[in-house]
Amino acid sequence: MTNVALASYSTLSIYSAMAVLTLAMLAFAIDLARSAPRAAAAPLAAEPVPAAGASRPPAPASFDRPDPPLDRPDPPVAARPAAGVGMALSWLAGALVLLGVVLRGLSVMRVPWGNMYEFATTGCAAVLAAFLVWSLRRDLRWLGLFIIGPVLLTLGLAVAVFYTEAAQLLPSLKSFWLVIHVIFAIVAVALFTVAFSVTIVQLVKSHRETHPPATATFMEGLPSAAALDRTAYGLHIVAFPLWTFTLIAGAIWAEQAWGAYWQWDPKEVWTFVIWIVYAAYLHARATAGWSTRSVNYLALAGYGCILINYLVVNIYFVGMHSYSGM
Incomplete structure (x- = not known):
């Protein structure tokens, strides 16, 4: 009832x-x-002035700057009432x-x-x-x-x-695997969503650092593109194993419910596609020759696959996972 x-x-x-x-x-x-x-209004950091006749060393690329020491305290938090x-x-x-x-x-x-x-x-x-x-x-x-x-x-x-x-x-959903499978999917998608937002901001910030605007906007008050990139990467690192477990748990549940680990159901296929795209993203991060922007486009493609899986497959594809209730 x-x-x-x-x-x-x-x-x-x-x-x-x-x-x-x-x-x-x-x-x-x-x-x-x-x-x-x-x-x-923020003052620029003072740069050391080279000695007479000495050439100024080239500035390191923003993505090559080392992280600050872990024991360095965070700067004071500014008062921002809003x-x-x-x-x-x-x-x-x-x-x-x-x-x-x-x-x-x-x-x-x-x-x-x-x-x-x-x-x-x-x-x-x-x-x-x-x-x-x-x-x-x-x-x-x-x-x-x-x-x-x-x-x-x-x-x-x-x-x-x-x-x-x-x-x-529905009777087919009455299983303890619903809790295991879905809770990991929810947490993974939540982290992918936060990472997606950070990646979007990083791409815009990177473009503005490469092509400085004539006047400052709120983007200049955000963390650097390098810091945003590290943040997004860290979120993906945590989310990917959770999505991997989601895929494995779903296969185990499918074998118990339908007698086979894999039946090429649309939901199964797109869950695997998401895994492939994010695996490609993480592999590209560890492979030489990929630019930061290109790698982050892969991350955006992965989240696009999540949206397709949720908004298209659940509603318009008929399969063994037709539980949208719509």
């Missing part, structure tokens, strides 16, 4: 989270708008999304991952959790707009397009 009251409270919590996320996005946008004057408001609202929104996911599960007494609506809301909770927990260790206020925007868009799609009434699982 479905507890209609809990299901309605879950939907109300998701709508409330969307309202709070909208305010958070506006706060982060205001902060970035104010960062342009700060970037323009960003502080955005972070506070993000924590509130994250709690509301998580509450909506929990209430959805309690309304039917199962894990809330049985259709596209439930996967989307749980995925948004995972993305917000990854961003917020990470922000406890690093100043990520600059990243807020680029995380909150996609999350808000996904929640909008979930309630407007993907919404499905709370109901019991």
Whole structure:
């Protein structure tokens, strides 16, 4: 039986989270708008003046600069009221999304991952959790707009397009492998999503460092392209093994449910395609001859495959994984 009251409270919590996320996005946008004057007023680092007659050594490429020592303390965090408001609202929104996911599960007494609506809301909770927990260790206020925007868009799609009434699982989904397989997929996609946002910012930042603009904008207040590239790479390094386990766990579950590890189902194929593209990205990172920009385009292609797998395969392809509920 479905507890209609809990299901309605879950939907109300998701709508409330969307309202709070909208305010958070506006706060982060205001902060970035104010960062342009700060970037323009920031003094340039003084360079040593060579002795008379000595030639100035060439500046190292931005991607070849060594990382700062691990024991060096972070610089003081500047006062940015709008960003502080955005972070506070993000924590509130994250709690509301998580509450909506929990209430959805309690309304039917199962894990809330049985259709596209439930996967989307749980995925948004995972993305917000990854961003917020990470922000406890690093100043990520600059990243807020680029995380909150996609999350808000996904929640909008979930309630407007993907919404499905709370109901019991299909018989084929009633397995402990649902928890194992899907939770790893959700965490991996959450990390890939954060990495996607960072990679987009890195590509823009790299272009602006190569072709400096006439006037400073908020982009000049963001971390360097080299730092952004290292961050995105680290996120991919963590997400890829999780996606690998998702693929393996899905094959084991398929053998138990359908009698074969692999049946060339559209969902299976695209899950493997995603793995191949991200494996190519990581391989290219370790191979000489690839430029940073070309490698990051591979990462964007991998996330494009994730979107196809979720938005196209789940809706328009008929197969053994037709559980969208739409």
